[in-house]
Structure formats: structure tokens, C-alpha cells
Amino acid sequence: MTPLSVVVEDLAYVAVPDAMSGAKTACFIRPNCSGQILKDSVFPFSFSIYVTAGRATGFYARTVSLFARSNEDGIGESTKIAEVMYAYTVVNPTCSIGSATSLELQFGRLSSNDVDFVRRTANIDINCLAGVQATAQLVPTQKAIRTGISATTLDGLSMGATWVDNGQAVDFNTARRFTLLKGNNLIRLNFRPTVNAGASPVGEFSSQYTLNLTYP
Structure with a gap:
């Protein structure tokens, strides 16, 4: 059995004209969730993305990645298992x-x-x-x-x-x-x-x- 925990990490947040690096969330980190699955198992998963739209006009884009982290042998390596990108544009009303x-x-x-x-x-x-x-x-x-x-x-x-x-x-x-x-x-x-x-x-x-x- 290989213990597995899941974290969501924002890889990049690109705003015009500013940019800032992403940050990991704790929503899937133990003890918020727990359990074990067999190594190389296939399992369904789902997650939701919530965002507050930028106030400045311009183009905004974000990539959200889902990682699986194995704690086998205490190494704790992470593997990306999914990635979602979304983008939107904030404009002045006509x-x-x-x-x-x-x-x-x-x-x-x-x-x-x-x-x-x-x-x-x-x-x-x-x-x-x-x-x-x-x-x-x-x-x-x-x-x-x-x-x-x-x-x-x-x-x-x-x-x-x-x-x-x-x-x-x-x-x-x-x-x-x-x-x-x-x-x-x-x-x-x-x-x-x-x-x-x-x-x-x-x-x-x-x-x-x-x-x-x-x-x-």
C-alpha cells in the first residue's frame, strides 16, 4: 500500500499588466482528507475552482494543477495528475x-x-x-x-x-x-x-x- 495525499497548486496567475506566482492550497492536505490507495490504482476525482475577478481592465489567465503526492519511503514526491486553464477579460462597460x-x-x-x-x-x-x-x-x-x-x-x-x-x-x-x-x-x-x-x-x-x- 502506498499512502497518497492530494494538493491543489496554482502554478501561475497572469494578469495584465501584473503577474504573480501561484500558491499551494491546503484543501486536500491531511488531516483535511485521509486514506490510502494501491500504487498505480485508477480512481475518479473532482475539484472546484473559485475565483474573484480582477478589478482592473485587461486579460487574466490562470492554470490550476492537481498533484498526487506519494509518501512512500518518506520521499514525498509529487506527480501532476490533472491541469485546468481558464481565462477571462475584464472590460469597461460600453x-x-x-x-x-x-x-x-x-x-x-x-x-x-x-x-x-x-x-x-x-x-x-x-x-x-x-x-x-x-x-x-x-x-x-x-x-x-x-x-x-x-x-x-x-x-x-x-x-x-x-x-x-x-x-x-x-x-x-x-x-x-x-x-x-x-x-x-x-x-x-x-x-x-x-x-x-x-x-x-x-x-x-x-x-x-x-x-x-x-x-x-
Whole structure:
């Protein structure tokens, strides 16, 4: 019987423009694991690799090797039994949000004559280094009632949401495609309180949404 322990060793970590040597891990070193197998035995194995992506832009690559170490005669020689290489590139996003990431629209005091007519507009500025295709999906925090209409925190009062550029009600279940041009772009949304049929709501209300923008 030949005692065998296994270690994982990072052979190289190559980052642009920096580089640093790898280091052995202790995840397979006894007493974290133990046991013996016959010399020249064939056995299955698996291991996982976890990495934190670099923050600087550039190309990153790493080679991870798995070694078997024999303790026969106390020599402790290691033999490479597997090697995995992976690489990734960190790039600056093509677009960035120019406006505040959190917008608050105030409706003030509303009377029964105001509701259904008062609107507030959210303006989202997006700055792009190049023209790209993007998608935008508005997700209400309160319950979505139907296309363009979601509940508020006040019973009997709902909130309508429409895209300003085409006047269409927002489909909360579907992302809308946008062509963003190089430079400044503006996505605008209108919000309008709506009294539910047969209701007479009185009190304070709020309504929250998250606009998910996806772009390269």
C-alpha cells in the first residue's frame, strides 16, 4: 500500500499588466482528507475552482494543477495528475448611468379631481461610448395588475406606467429593446395615479419600481 495525499497548486496567475506566482492550497492536505490507495490504482476525482475577478481592465489567465503526492519511503514526491486553464477579460462597460441610480417622484396632495390626470416623469440618462442594442424592463415592487398598471400601498389606488417616447403602456413581463447611440441617451417613463373602479381611497401612498437595463 502506498499512502497518497492530494494538493491543489496554482502554478501561475497572469494578469495584465501584473503577474504573480501561484500558491499551494491546503484543501486536500491531511488531516483535511485521509486514506490510502494501491500504487498505480485508477480512481475518479473532482475539484472546484473559485475565483474573484480582477478589478482592473485587461486579460487574466490562470492554470490550476492537481498533484498526487506519494509518501512512500518518506520521499514525498509529487506527480501532476490533472491541469485546468481558464481565462477571462475584464472590460469597461460600453454604457453607464448618468442620472441618479435612485429617483423619487413626488405627487404632493391630490384631490379626486387631480387623480387620473396628474403625471410625473422619470428621466434616466445613459451615456454610451459606442452605439449598442440594449433592453429595459420595468419591474414593480407592488403587485402588477395588468399591462401598465400596478398596485400602490393604498387600497383602491393603482399606478399607471407608460413609455414617454411611444406612449405605450409598460409591459412588466417583457423587456423592451432600445438602440442606444454613442453619447447621451434618455429613457423616459410617465407615472399616473389611477383610482380603481368603485373605490374612494384616502391617505398616503407610494409605489416602487426597478428598471433593469441590460447592455454590453
